Amino acid sequence: MGKILDGKAVANLLAQNLKEKVKKLKSEGIVPHFCVINIGDDPASKIYVRMKKRRAEKIGIVQDVYQLSADTSQEEALKLIDKLNSDPKINGVMVQLPAPDQIDADELLARINPDKDVDGLTPANTGRLWMDNHFVEPATAEGIIELLKHYHISLAGKNVVIIGRSNIVGKPLAALMLEQDATVTIAHSKTQNLEDLTKHADIVVSATGQAFLVTADMIKDGAIVVDVGINHVNGKLVGDVDFENVKEKASYITPVPGGVGPLTVQFLMEAVVKLTRRQNDRR
Numbered sequence: 001m002g003k004i005l006d007g008k009a010v011a012n013l014l015a016q017n018l019k020e021k022v023k024k025l026k027s028e029g030i031v032p033h034f035c036v037i038n039i040g041d042d043p044a045s046k047i048y049v050r051m052k053k054r055r056a057e058k059i060g061i062v063q064d065v066y067q068l069s070a071d072t073s074q075e076e077a078l079k080l081i082d083k084l085n086s087d088p089k090i091n092g093v094m095v096q097l098p099a100p101d102q103i104d105a106d107e108l109l110a111r112i113n114p115d116k117d118v119d120g121l122t123p124a125n126t127g128r129l130w131m132d133n134h135f136v137e138p139a140t141a142e143g144i145i146e147l148l149k150h151y152h153i154s155l156a157g158k159n160v161v162i163i164g165r166s167n168i169v170g171k172p173l174a175a176l177m178l179e180q181d182a183t184v185t186i187a188h189s190k191t192q193n194l195e196d197l198t199k200h201a202d203i204v205v206s207a208t209g210q211a212f213l214v215t216a217d218m219i220k221d222g223a224i225v226v227d228v229g230i231n232h233v234n235g236k237l238v239g240d241v242d243f244e245n246v247k248e249k250a251s252y253i254t255p256v257p258g259g260v261g262p263l264t265v266q267f268l269m270e271a272v273v274k275l276t277r278r279q280n281d282r283r
């Protein structure tokens with residue numbers, strides 16, 4: 001049976017270290033402070049914003065939430081971003097996605113000052129990620145890299161299949177894994193014969209939002225399986241992976257919940273602190 005990659009425990013351990021970094025910043029008169037802009041009433045977004053706030057408080061970071069109504073215009077949202085960009089007290093800005101239909105989320109992301117881009121999703125920081133000179137990374141991708149590192153799982157030379165090609169998870173994770181010398185294949189909904197790819201992978205990462213997409217017959221014995229998916233099935237939270245059966249074949253596997261999720265929140269906080277330190281060192 002595969003060992004559990006315990007994201008929750010790793011995130012809690014990292015939170016202790018981060019608390020110390022925040023204490024040090026505070027001793028220099030600096031308080032990390034970031035803002036989350038949430039537009040509309042998406043129930044999952046509200047839960048994520050609350051989760052972030054709880055972890056921020058635990059670590060000593062100030063998080064402001066700008067809850068905007070569902071009919072907010074593009075101009076209003078852009079104006080708020082401009083205001084936060086130019087406020088020297090604010091170290092980080094992020095837009096909670098998804099945004100309502102009238103909002104062009106790409107334009108909002110592109111408006112965030114790259115130096116305050118806690119999500120690492122501005123075009124500038126996305127470009128830096130692929131050029132291996134990044135200073136901030138999308139939290140889920142970075143969280144997965146650090147989780148594997150924590151368990152001494154090297155990526156060099158490994159054959160990795162990432163299922164999902166979103167800007168938030170699949171693509172940045174591919175860039176980071178490539179940087180660590182993995183051979184990376186990105187699969188998506190148009191990929192033919194997915195199992196032909198996953199069966200040969202040393203590491204399979206699934207980030208699709210399709211419950212039970214990854215089954216035991218799709219992975220090789222001893223593979224490492226990372227499940228990013230968050231799905232609600234019959235009132236239960238599950239990932240993309242058929243955990244009960246896949247864990248019998250995998251050497252390591254992340255559970256849902258308690259795997260990648262806590263790391264995402266933790267690495268958002270890591271980004272806030274990193275950007276705060278960077279901004280103050282440059283002043």
Ligand code: NDP
Nearest residue numbers: 164165166169188189190207208209228229230260261264
């Ligand atoms: P998106 O919807 O943006 O992307 C989903 C990706 O999965 C797309 O590339 C899509 O392909 C691909 N896909 C969908 N169905 C299949 C299929 N049957 N076979 C192969 N590929 C498929 O989602 P996100 O990347 O934002 O999120 C993915 C999942 O991860 C969601 O469940 C989300 O809730 C979760 N998530 C979890 C986080 C955590 O911290 N645990 C953080 C962020 C997300 P195509 O491009 O062709 O449409």
